Amino acid sequence: EVQLVESGGGVVQPGGSLRLSCAASGFTVSSYYMNWVRQAPGKGLEWVSVMFSGGNTYYADSVKGRFTISRHISKNMLDLQLNSLRPEDTAVYYCAGGPTGGILVYWGQGTPVTVSS
Amino acid sequence: ETVLTQSPATLSLSPGERATLSCRASQNVDTYLLWYQQKPGQAPRLLIYDGSYRASDIPARFSGSGSGTDFTLTISSLEPEDSAVYYCQQRSNWPPLTFGGGTKVEIK
Numbered sequence: 001e002v003q004l005v006e007s008g009g010g011v012v013q014p015g016g017s018l019r020l021s022c023a024a025s026g027f028t029v030s031s032y033y034m035n036w037v038r039q040a041p042g043k044g045l046e047w048v049s050v051m052f053s054g055g056n057t058y059y060a061d062s063v064k065g066r067f068t069i070s071r072h073i074s075k076n077m078l079d080l081q082l083n084s085l086r087p088e089d090t091a092v093y094y095c096a097g098g099p100t101g102g103i104l105v106y107w108g109q110g111t112p113v114t115v116s117s
Numbered sequence: 118e119t120v121l122t123q124s125p126a127t128l129s130l131s132p133g134e135r136a137t138l139s140c141r142a143s144q145n146v147d148t149y150l151l152w153y154q155q156k157p158g159q160a161p162r163l164l165i166y167d168g169s170y171r172a173s174d175i176p177a178r179f180s181g182s183g184s185g186t187d188f189t190l191t192i193s194s195l196e197p198e199d200s201a202v203y204y205c206q207q208r209s210n211w212p213p214l215t216f217g218g219g220t221k222v223e224i225k
Contacts, residue, residue: 044204047216096160102211104153105172
């Protein structure tokens with residue numbers, strides 16, 4: 001059974017950093033297209049970043065230069081490093097992916113990030 | 118970036134009725150259009166991919182159609198558990214993946 005479990009969310013001050021993790025089971029993260037998608041309180045879905053199975057990475061303009069996606073093959077995990085956080089980064093962050101690019105078959109339960117002073 | 122516009126914002130229907138949700142793309146996305154269902158406090162769930170293909174374990178009352186810039190999600194006969202927000206998403210011109218703003222379906 002495929003499962004994604006996020007962790008690492010919390011409350012951080014503006015300008016601070018957090019590292020989110022997504023533990024995968026039932027498949028290997030290096031074989032799938034793995035994404036981060038976020039949802040601000042009461043708002044819609046916003047794509048944040050993707051790591052292709054081949055290792056290429058891409059980011060939304062809103063986070064480019066501040067967020068970094070990476071994976072740990074031995075731990076079968078996907079990470080998202082969030083730096084220079086802003087209040088508008090407040091959201092639930094979901095890890096999501098699948099074997100075909102752009103099709104988000106599998107989703108984690110999400111981890112909340114609050115950026116506030 | 119491809120902008121997706123969903124309508125209506127809210128749909129209020131009775132059980133057994135037919136729901137028709139629309140998604141319009143700002144440029145041609147061929148058939149690379151997906152639909153997700155999200156219930157309160159839950160992660161989104163994939164319903165339809167590439168225009169008309171139902172994902173695993175999705176009931177047959179859900180169907181998708183369209184190509185190019187105009188797409189429709191149809192729920193043929195609403196069940197109480199279909200109360201949710203529905204999002205469209207395109208994967209034609211990506212990255213970035215883009216989502217529509219959502220349609221909330223309420224069951225009377």
